[in-house]
Amino acid sequence: MRMATVLQKERCTTLVDVLRERAARQPHRLAFAFDRDDGAPPVEHTYAELDRRARAIAALLQQRGLAGERALLVYPPGLDFVAAFYGCLYAGTVAVPAHPPRRQTMDRLTALALDARPAIVLCTSSIAAAHDPSADAVAGLPDLDWMSTEDIDDELAGEWSDPRLGPDSLAFLQYTSGSTTAPRGVAVSHGNIVHNSAVIERCFGHTEDSVGMCWLPAQHDMGLVGGVMQPVFAGVRILLMSPLTFLQRPLRWLDAMSQWRATTGGAPNFAYELCIRKVTPQHLATLDLSSWDLAFTGAEPVRSTTLAAFAATFAPCGFRPEAFYPCYGLAEGTLLVTGGHKAERPRSESVRSSTLEDGWALAAEPASRDTRTLVSCGHPWLGTRVAIVDADTGLVCPERRVGEIWITGDSVAQGYWGRPEESGRVFRARLAGGEDPWLRTGDLGYLSDGELYFVGRLKDLIIIDGRNHYPEDIEQVVEASHERLRPHGCCAFSVEQADTERLIVVAEVQMQLGAASPDLDGVIRTIRGVVAGGPGIPVHAVVLVRGGSLPRTTSGKIRRAACRRDYLAGTLKTLWSSERAPGR
Numbered sequence: 001m002r003m004a005t006v007l008q009k010e011r012c013t014t015l016v017d018v019l020r021e022r023a024a025r026q027p028h029r030l031a032f033a034f035d036r037d038d039g040a041p042p043v044e045h046t047y048a049e050l051d052r053r054a055r056a057i058a059a060l061l062q063q064r065g066l067a068g069e070r071a072l073l074v075y076p077p078g079l080d081f082v083a084a085f086y087g088c089l090y091a092g093t094v095a096v097p098a099h100p101p102r103r104q105t106m107d108r109l110t111a112l113a114l115d116a117r118p119a120i121v122l123c124t125s126s127i128a129a130a131h132d133p134s135a136d137a138v139a140g141l142p143d144l145d146w147m148s149t150e151d152i153d154d155e156l157a158g159e160w161s162d163p164r165l166g167p168d169s170l171a172f173l174q175y176t177s178g179s180t181t182a183p184r185g186v187a188v189s190h191g192n193i194v195h196n197s198a199v200i201e202r203c204f205g206h207t208e209d210s211v212g213m214c215w216l217p218a219q220h221d222m223g224l225v226g227g228v229m230q231p232v233f234a235g236v237r238i239l240l241m242s243p244l245t246f247l248q249r250p251l252r253w254l255d256a257m258s259q260w261r262a263t264t265g266g267a268p269n270f271a272y273e274l275c276i277r278k279v280t281p282q283h284l285a286t287l288d289l290s291s292w293d294l295a296f297t298g299a300e301p302v303r304s305t306t307l308a309a310f311a312a313t314f315a316p317c318g319f320r321p322e323a324f325y326p327c328y329g330l331a332e333g334t335l336l337v338t339g340g341h342k343a344e345r346p347r348s349e350s351v352r353s354s355t356l357e358d359g360w361a362l363a364a365e366p367a368s369r370d371t372r373t374l375v376s377c378g379h380p381w382l383g384t385r386v387a388i389v390d391a392d393t394g395l396v397c398p399e400r401r402v403g404e405i406w407i408t409g410d411s412v413a414q415g416y417w418g419r420p421e422e423s424g425r426v427f428r429a430r431l432a433g434g435e436d437p438w439l440r441t442g443d444l445g446y447l448s449d450g451e452l453y454f455v456g457r458l459k460d461l462i463i464i465d466g467r468n469h470y471p472e473d474i475e476q477v478v479e480a481s482h483e484r485l486r487p488h489g490c491c492a493f494s495v496e497q498a499d500t501e502r503l504i505v506v507a508e509v510q511m512q513l514g515a516a517s518p519d520l521d522g523v524i525r526t527i528r529g530v531v532a533g534g535p536g537i538p539v540h541a542v543v544l545v546r547g548g549s550l551p552r553t554t555s556g557k558i559r560r561a562a563c564r565r566d567y568l569a570g571t572l573k574t575l576w577s578s579e580r581a582p583g584r
Contacts, residue, residue, distance in 0.1 A: 014165045014190035015197070016089050019232050023051035031232065034079050035241045035256060042239060043079055050083060055157035057087025057149050061120075067092040067163055069119035070173065072112065072144075074100045074127060077242040081218055082228055084122045084149050088172070089190075092163035095172040096185070097219040100127055108183065112175055113141050116185055116417060121146045167191030173417050174221050174331045185417035186331045195410035196225065196334035197233035199381045203327070203339040204264060204294050206230070211291075212238035213262035215246040215253055222299055225335040226266075236264065250274040251283060258287045258317075266296030266325070269303055270488045270556060272310045277487070279313065290318030294325050294342060300557050301454060301472050302326040302375040304348045321345055328377035328454055332426070332439055334411045338386060338452045340378035347376040349448060357468045359402045361446045361453065372473060376451040384409030387431065387438065388447055391458065394432035397446070402455055405445045406431070406438040444470075460560050462494045464501050464537055471560060474531060478507055481530040484518045486510050486547045488556070491563040495540075502540035505531065506563055508547045509575055520544055520576035541579040549573040 012018055022029070027048035034043045045053070061071070071093045075081035081097075088095035096116045099105040100123070123131075125148040133143070171193055173185035200206070212231055216223030223243075231238040239260045246253050254275060257265050297307075311321035326346050327339040340346065350364040353372045364371040380386045387396050388403040397403040406429065415423030428437040444455040456470040463469070474492040479485055489508030494501045505527055509518060524542045531539050549572070551562035566572050 013167050013194060014089075014169065015171070015193050015229060015232065016086075016163075016165060016190075018194075019047065019051055019054070019086060022047040022232065022235065026235075029235075030237050032079055032082055033237075033239045034077070035239055035245070037242065037245045037252070045079055045082070050086060052154050052157045053083040054086035054090045055160035056152050056154050057084060057122075058090035058093075059156045059158075059160040060147075060152055061087065061091035061093045062161060062163075063159070064120070066119055068094070070094045070096050070116045072096045072098055072116065072118040072121045074098050074109070074121060074123045075218075076100055076124065076127075077218065077240065077244075079240075080124055080149060082240075085172075085218075085224075085228060087149065088122075089165075090160060090163070092165060092169065094170050097172070097174070097224060099217070099219050101131070110141065111183060112185075113144075115175075115183075116173055117142070118144065120144065122149050124148055125150045165190055167194065170414070172224075174224065174334075174413075175219075176331050184419065184422070187414040187417050188334055189414055192334045192411055192413055193225075193229060194233070195382065196336060197230050199384065199411060200226065200230050200336050201234040202381055203336065203342070203378075204234075204296070204325070205342045206234035206236050206264070208235035210234065210236045210264055211260060211262045212236045213241070213253070213257050213260055213265040214238060215241040215243055215256075216267060217243045221329070221331040221335050226296075246271070250278050254279075254287055254289065254314075257292055258289060261291045263291055264294045264296075265292065266294070266298070268299040268556060269297055269301065269306050272297065272306050273487055276306075276309050276313050284314070284316055287314070287317040289314055292319060293323050295319075295323045296325040296327055296339075298327045298329055298377075301456075302346075302377070303476070304346075304373045304375050307346060307375070326375050326377050328405075328443075328445075328452055330441055330443070332413055332441065333384075333407055333409075334413055337384060337407055337411070338378045338380050340376065340451070347451060349374050349376070349453065353473065356402065356455070356470070359468065361400045361402060361448065361455075374453045374455070376448075377445075377454055378452065379450050380407075380409070380452075382409075384411060386447070386452055388445060389431065389438075389440075391440075394430065394434075396431060400446050400448055402444055402446045404458055405441045405443045405452070405454075407441060408436050408438045412439045457560075460493070462492065462501070462503065464494065464503060469503075469537060473534075474503070474505065474537070475558075477530050477534045478505055478527050482523050482526045484509055484523055485527075488558075489547060489550060491550055491558045491560055493560050493564045493567075495564065495568065497540070503531075503537050504541045504543070504564070504567060505539050506543045506545060506550065506567060506572065508550060509544045510547050521578070524576065524578045538580065541577065543567065543572055543577040544575045546573045546575060 031047045032045045128146045128148040131146045169190050171190045175183040214227035322345045329336040350371050350373050351361040352364045355362040387406045389406045391404040415427045429440045442458045471492040475490040478490045486508040491506045551559040
């Protein structure tokens with residue numbers, strides 16, 4: 001029986017209801033598998049096994065009086081995280097997913113702990129054993145109990161009691177990626193989860209015959225909602241993989257898609273580009289991607305050139321271009337906001353770069369160099385509404401006018417944890433003369449024939465000589481200008497000097513082993529030339545840094561605000577830099 005029928009019943013108003021129903025009706029059906037990447041068979045959980053583990057963990061949390069409290073989840077990728085997350089939902093404890101303690105993640109982990117003020121930390125036995133309480137004191141953290149859920153006996157499941165949750169009950173805090181500001185905890189309710197899961201099910205065409213594959217980090221909204229919650233809601237069997245496995249061997253993703261006969265899988269734009277660069281003719285001959293009927297792409301601007309190149313490269317493996325599914329979403333909207341119709345080729349528009357700078361998306365002339373191609377992110381679903389708004393006046397913009405993307409609907413989260421003033425400003429905005437509360441996304445876009453086109457981030461907008469410039473445009477031109485520049489390793493931003501906004505470009509250089517040292521002066525000259533000839537802006541300073549050294553979010557996006565701060569502080573890992581002389 002299709003779970004969609006069960007979900008129409010009044011008792012299934014939370015994800016706990018859904019998993020309990022599946023465990024009762026489909027106890028032996030495979031829910032999750034995790035690729036161990038060592039040749040051994042995947043670790044697996046049926047619905048009955050996941051339900052039992054979740055009830056055991058929940059029972060212990062309830063015995064400790066932690067219903068309504070926050071629990072910080074610090075797990076490596078794997079099914080221990082999945083069980084702990086559902087254990088928190090079963091207990092009525094608010095889950096706070098976070099990366100496990102590592103040198104690269106300690107600052108973020110500390111920030112999350114100080115903001116969320118958890119009552120307990122859930123983790124594996126190895127992380128609990130390695131935890132150093134003195135480090136908490138140095139970081140100013142409270143004295144927390146680090147508890148291994150691996151040590152909880154399944155027999156405790158019988159002591160679980162239903163917390164009687166409802167749609168308004170708080171489920172988890174999803175901390176934002178921090179690409180433009182410090183991470184903030186988005187308060188997501190069970191009602192938000194159920195609505196957004198229904199949106200994804202409808203958009204993606206998921207049924208119980210669907211098979212998913214996901215390597216995205218579960219601490220990020222796309223990996224958590226898409227890889228941990230949506231499969232249970234829609235009855236999708238899913239194979240999970242460590243993000244590190246993908247980053248070390250990107251083609252392992254496609255191998256798993258092929259071997260698992262997955263129908264759904266996706267990632268940000270950079271992942272598709274990595275696969276294009278890494279694949280060989282020999283590897284292509286081993287892949288069968290004919291089952292892949294929905295390849296979603298989001299979390300960063302979707303490039304039409306990437307979609308075309310990936311489809312052409314993997315066509316011999318059975319991949320079809322209509323499988324691509326560009327979409328738009330954000331943590332404040334739980335996840336998915338807009339998407340197109342499955343099995344239709346993504347729509348794109350070529351617009352004039354010059355008019356886009358003035359806030360209008362007007363069609364480009366054929367063969368014109370004054371062109372930027374944008375990919376449609378589709379339209380809203382299931383009662384969600386999207387408006388393009390003049391951020392200064394609150395007036396709705398006419399079609400093809402660029403403005404801030406505003407959203408209203410049941411997927412919009414409750415606000416930012418512990419930030420009532422900011423929550424009121426962001427989550428309860430009002431249109432001029434309007435009544436409904438709207439979410440201000442901070443993203444720029446426009447509508448054309450009812451479809452949303454993402455343009456950039458409002459806070460990242462570069463304004464020089466009264467003209468708007470989108471950093472994505474500048475970065476894309478720079479990355480393609482020289483073979484020694486690392487793909488997705490460029491950051492463009494502006495700084496104010498002598499009462500004038502000046503453009504700064506920071507780019508990562510690939511230093512190849514055994515190769516001659518690059519002519520860094522030549523690289524800088526190339527960057528200045530392409531920016532002046534394309535976007536048409538003089539570059540005040542070009543900074544070349546080591547590959548992989550730019551600050552990034554958990555989903556791999558460049559943190560422009562942090563890069564700008566490091567530039568001003570002089571803490572970039574600079575290989576070579578050049579600044580224009582005054583007056584030039």
